[in-house]
Amino acid sequence: MERFEIGKFRGFSTFDLKILGIILMFIDHIHQMFVPMGAPNWLDWFGRPVATLFFFVSVVGFSHTRSKEKYMLRLYLGMIIMALGSYVLQMKVGYEEVQLMNNIFRDLLTGALMMYGIDKLSEGISGKKISKLILGIVLLLFPIVTSFILFALMGNTATMFVAVWASNFIPALLFTENSFLVLLIPLMYIARKQRWLQCLLISLVAVFFFVQGSTQWMMIFAVIPIALFNGEKGKEMRNFFYFFYPLHIWILYLISAYIYTH
Template sequence: MNSLTTSKFKGFTTFDLKIMGIVLMFIDHIHQMFVPMGAPNWLDWFGRPVATLFFYVSVVGFSHTRSKEKYIMRLYLGMVLMTLGSFVIQNIVGYEEVQLINNIFRDLLVGTLMMYGIDKISEGRSSKKIGKILLGVAIILFPVISSGILFSLLSNPNTIMAAVWGVNFIPALLFTENSFMVLLIPLMYLARNQRWLQCLLIAIAALFFFSQGSTQWMMIFAVIPILLFNGEKGRGMKNFFYFFYPLHIWILYLVSAYLFTH
């Protein structure tokens, strides 16, 4: 009887959600890297809930982190190093059939900055300090305004290179992998105490993509593990994702380049 009791399913931890995301992401990236060799399109379906899972985990992580500034800085360094590493590898290998455009760190950074802005607005309202409220609004709007500036620079032949390099170092909403879908992060943060509302937001986004005929509607399946999340951290893997994410993409890219050219 005791063994049956202890073996009962107790829900998913944050660790479990991350592992699910990593496995699904790996399958998705196999499709991306091996399309030139005929990788089937259905492999891409596995990746559709991944961004949503990582967005949700970032909301949970940011809500409980001891230092939100350090959390933001880790994501910023991840974004920059991922961009530079992909640039160097792609230029050395010269495998043009696959483009290394992946950088989930940028998506998470933009979303996290907006969560940070929400916190500043909340602090300002509590302390009745208009300066903090304005700072929070500015932080939230920064990735939107930077998008507009970068797009205007890209449209001018004289400033195109400055814009290209600016994208590498400046968090901008419209230059993220998932574009406006990143807004799910601050929205889920606002609804962090109402999981049903978080899942409703995901469902609304999925319905939008379904109406557009995009397979991204499959993000709705992220709702299942999110509803089964037990609120516990689980095993620690604080820095694992920061290393696994770029390394698995670069390795798959190199393997694909080797197989395609031999």
């Protein structure tokens, strides 16, 4: 990957991008949890580039991990723990003013599954292996097909409850926190050797949201640190993120519930 160096500034490492994403995410979640107390809407602006930053980091991480299967397994466990933990917490606390819908693990897992599909598709084409070609297509389509299946089941009162619970365990594209925006992950993975193209893809999606009148257009600001990514890993903090993400959301939720009810 390209290496940026301006004076003593040598660009951002993966660690730096994660820290930046965590800081912006924390501010955004303060807005989410304290809306009932009048948290200003401009706090939400800080969170608009966050998903894009984590998607880019996911592409980098998936490209360099020694075991892509273990990478996806960690995300799957994170997705389940987050979903069940949030459900239990809301049931116990009973604070309905804020709904815990957050689960970035589902977004990242869905993206990783599609990246894995791209790998298998590539292996099938280069090695002329029909089995890997089919597997690649199945993996790429799985998050999309399961989305429509779950929606169909939810439209039937007899299967609605099962479908709602099943959505917590299946990486379905339309049930992710960022919906179609998650498609940026496989797209950036295809363009992983061309940073300019990754930044262009982000910019085009940002323009789409701008035309729609959504503040999500502010995701374009993620282009700056991504363009300055130096290709280095930096400090190891994988386990920190897996713990920090659910814990900070749950703690902010409990603080908000306490303040609102006292």
